[in-house]
Amino acid sequence: MSELSQLSPQPLWDIFAKICSIPHPSYHEEQLAEHILSWAKEKGLHVERDLVGNILIRKPATAGMENRKAVVLQAHLDMVPQKNNDTVHDFTKDPIQPYIDGEWVKARGTTLGADNGIGMASALAVLADETVAHGPLEVLLTMTEEAGMDGAFGLQAGWLQADILINTDSEEEGEIYMGCAGGIDFISTLPLQREAVPAGYETYKLTIKGLKGGHSGAEIHLGLGNANKLLARFLFAHAAELDARLIDLNGGTLRNAIPREGSAIVAVPADKAAQFKDLAAKFLSILQNELGAVEKNTTVLVEATTTDKAALTAKSRDAFINLLNAMPNGVIRNSDAVKGVVETSLNVGVVSMTDESAEIICLIRSLIDSGKDYVVGMLEALGQLAGAQSVAKGSYPGWQPDADSPVMGLVRETYQKLFNKTPNIMVIHAGLECGLFKKPYPEMDMVSIGPTITGPHSPDEQVHIASVGQYWILLTELLKAIPAK
Template structure:
């Protein structure tokens, strides 16, 4: 963490280092929230929390700027907890081990939490820095954005007093976001039946690992490998010919992260073990060739194992493998209205099996509601064919672009003045909370900006140090330039 303290802007990086030191994975943000509330009280700032735990902090305008429009700086409190298979880390207890590597800040074997920790740190830095010029400021820190947008769903009208909201959850410096995709979760539950493992079978654990993973919205168009899809493809191609019997299938950990690993336990006749190893080698060659441009560390490892479960019956096994192999995944349609942006996609994020059932969790994203409905209906139909029950829940709206947005125009003009280049005005396929904020605050003018973060939702996450400095320049210039109230 001492490395971070040497970076500039110092006040922002000091806050980020403190955020990294306090565990705050989704649904476990309370320690960080308590720290921030106590800090705000020590600073003599107005601070309160609502019924769902969101934090609101207010800072008065600097002298002479009391008549400027009030601005909300918004970030979410939680981070995505993902780690490499060989990394020992308890996200509920251990601090993030952040370090500087050239022009980047990274974490040792885990997600960094720059998504949205840098945005949160920038908001706290604005509250800290009394040398800045600004009108009235509100800072809104929301709960559990990554696993359901709980804080945004729970935000009540008449709590915020501002006319403008600056969301800090974007991940490409030089791009201004004025719209985003909505999303919905789909869960498929498939009943399983089991029977004794046939005599003469040997048990093996087959692990697919080494994939990059990534953000299921922002990275979905990159063609990255999905461990659940790759594993089910192997099983579909080889289960019958090798006499494989499936005992368990577990892959992925989060519905909004492209799964990096999947593991199955299987049995097969002892005489077919060498054929299994050859099939694994052949399959690995095929998928390494197919994914050679994007996946450099793909591995498929088989080893003897033990398991207390019985084997799936032939019918259950066929239904489960068929369901996973036939499941759509990735980009469904590109947008016609926003060139180069994904319109609709889904991520087959998590597969788990227990004694009696398999559960498959998908996250569907779309810029249009009909796109979400289409893919959800596709999954429901597929579930029906497999004898499974599929339900959609937790839907949240997209943020519809407003090309006439005054704050978007101000950000664009401020960026051009600062850096002598015109930023890209974008719609992002990831889910930002702005669409949900529009429900209680339909007239609030919103924009989203941020530094450059690559590999979010994966242990490859990193934030570009020079982009953080440019983002801070833009943010502080914006606050200085906010117009007066009408």
């Protein structure tokens, strides 16, 4: 038995513990999907999959509630795979190791997968718990949300029978979400020229690590450090004066996670090695001064290394460093329509290098399509100046807020009645699948709720235990209160 079994509501936490035990990073959800299919069949529930792998489970209404509007509870199957650099973990094979730390559940050295495992567990717990009263019920579990919303893109009209969709992917108890940002991936590919490292050079690995990282939408306004941008900043300032030869640079692992660490392989003349180390130490002091309020554990390391690879020519080095350093990152504009919410942002998420080219992958988010277009245009212009090839792809729409949504009003009313306080009605600067669901199901009334999760998309991810209990009470009371057709 998992130690989570001592928590309440027990059925939800037991199911979440089981989800943690089955590897399910993006593109590797099949083992978990098969488990859920078998689980649903054992319970005598109707279950099926569509062409893209989404799972749909149906449960008849509780006796006497057959005339209520049908509801679909929705979550996604995959989780973001992020780990600390000193953690040995294969997300495709190893289970997540959750543990209780005071008021929170965390994972040992990795993301927890509470995003969206708690939502998934709550939907399955509703199916399993015969004491929960509800009308006609569906549970929709979508594929590969975190890496491109593949399941939501593939959802076909006519498959769902519900009138109301409750998305379980929000991350703040006491907030009801009625809208979200859309997004688009942007990839810059810069051709590189290389030459042999001159004689008399020493090779070092420059690493920036210890940054918090996190969700590139929900936490983009916090001013966190981006390892890719910090590496570019250092190299732009000092590569020429050191006569440094750049051999390699890699940072970040996911476009939707703020990069926590990155490293560059650099060769410098032996007589400038001490200066290089001194500049790196000074850069750490600068970062501690600038970012110390939000980044407590920033580290800048210089370690001697060896490599047989050739270095970039000075022209290629400068083109690449200039491009990466000039790329905007973070909040571009705050919303006028929704106070306190970011309108448009981007995350310089992944930088990698081969012998022939460097690739920079960004995720752009905006509440409005023109905001996405504006940032795409900026990045295309930079690419043209640097001689890079640019591709924008995987665009997905935002979820337009509906102030007159009946289900949103019902959630607000139910929350107020249960907890004697008014919830916040919010728009989130992150991608929820609701915007995509509106295309095949334009008339469906949608709302998003969830417990408090902090640090999603990073190894600091944790879920607040008490908020899960409150979320469960809200969800089950909401199902009971759904009106007749």
